[in-house]
Amino acid sequence: EPEVTQTPSHQVTQMGQEVILRCVPISNHLYFYWYRQILGQKVExxxxxxxxxxxxxxxxxxxxxxxxxxxxxxxxxKIRSTKLEDSAMYFCASLTDRGPLFQYFGPGTRLTVT
Amino acid sequence: EDQVTQSPEALRLQEGESSSLNCSYTVSGLRGLFWYRQDPGKGPEFLFTLYSAGEEKEKERLKATLTKKESFLHITAPKPEDSATYLCAVEAGGTSYGKLTFGQGTILTVHP
Structure with missing residues (x-):
């Protein structure tokens, strides 16, 4: 089963710092996405x-x-200068145009800004 | 603006007690409606895609249906392992390929 991977699984950073979240999409996919989910809210x-x-x-x-x-x-x-409100789960997803036509999501990176 | 509304927000069932989850949507041209399952702390896991009104898809105890304004996810004789958050999402015409707009989700808890 193909899968999207993300690193790190959890990142803690201080307000104002830069963070880079990494994703390895499925190898033959051409379309890539980032979504975020603040705790208790919808995926955006x-x-x-x-x-x-x-x-x-x-x-x-x-x-x-x-x-x-x-x-x-x-x-x-990359988030250049993090804010408290950037704390969320960040999901990477990838998609092919040659079927199956749905997005595969990664496991997410939990970003905590203090 | 594309909108997706799911109900109920939470649903508690006894094992074997069948029920349905609702997803109402307003989009400018539906390309596809998607159902995903999300376990706590994990990424969404694909379940179904529906493209046109009248379409139905089934997988084990789950069946998804689609009308012009809403979709239902029917759960037949659920088991505790079906406990998860079920997400509905739409891909709308006029947006970039694959962009999904999600609903809030329905938290399903199945008690033994």
Whole structure:
């Protein structure tokens, strides 16, 4: 069974620090996504990425956020200067256009900003 | 704006007691409606995709149905291992490929 992996599983950081969350999507997938889930709230879309550029981003995804596919396997989310309200679970997901046509989600990174 | 509303927020069942979860949606052109299962501290796990009104999909004790305004996830004779949060999500026309809008989820607890 193919799977999306994410590291670290838990990241604790101080307010104002930069964090990089890492994801390894499924190898033949071409579409990549980041979502976040604040404790007790719904899963929210952050950004979609295809062909080395952002396809769409939400209002949450402001200038403090960036994404990158630095090589053929990793997909990263960087938060430049973390805020308390960035504390959440961050999920990476990937998708192919050649079936099965659903997103595979990773296990998530729990980000705690203190 | 695309919206997804799930009800009830929480559902407690006895083992073997069948029930249904509801997902109401408002989207500008539905590309697909998805059901995922989420266990505590884990990522969503895919269950079903439905594309058009009248479509039904089944997997073990679960059956998903779709109308033009809502979807139901029917659970027949549930077992304690079916306890999880069930998420409904839609992919809407006019958005980037694959972008999902999620509902709040229904927390299902099945007691032995």
């Amino acid at each position: 879309f952050l950004v979609s990425f295809y062909n080395n550029e952002i396809s769409e981003k939400s209002e949450i995804f402001d200038d403090q956020f960036s994404v990158e596919r630095p090589d053929g396997s990793n997909f990263t989310l």
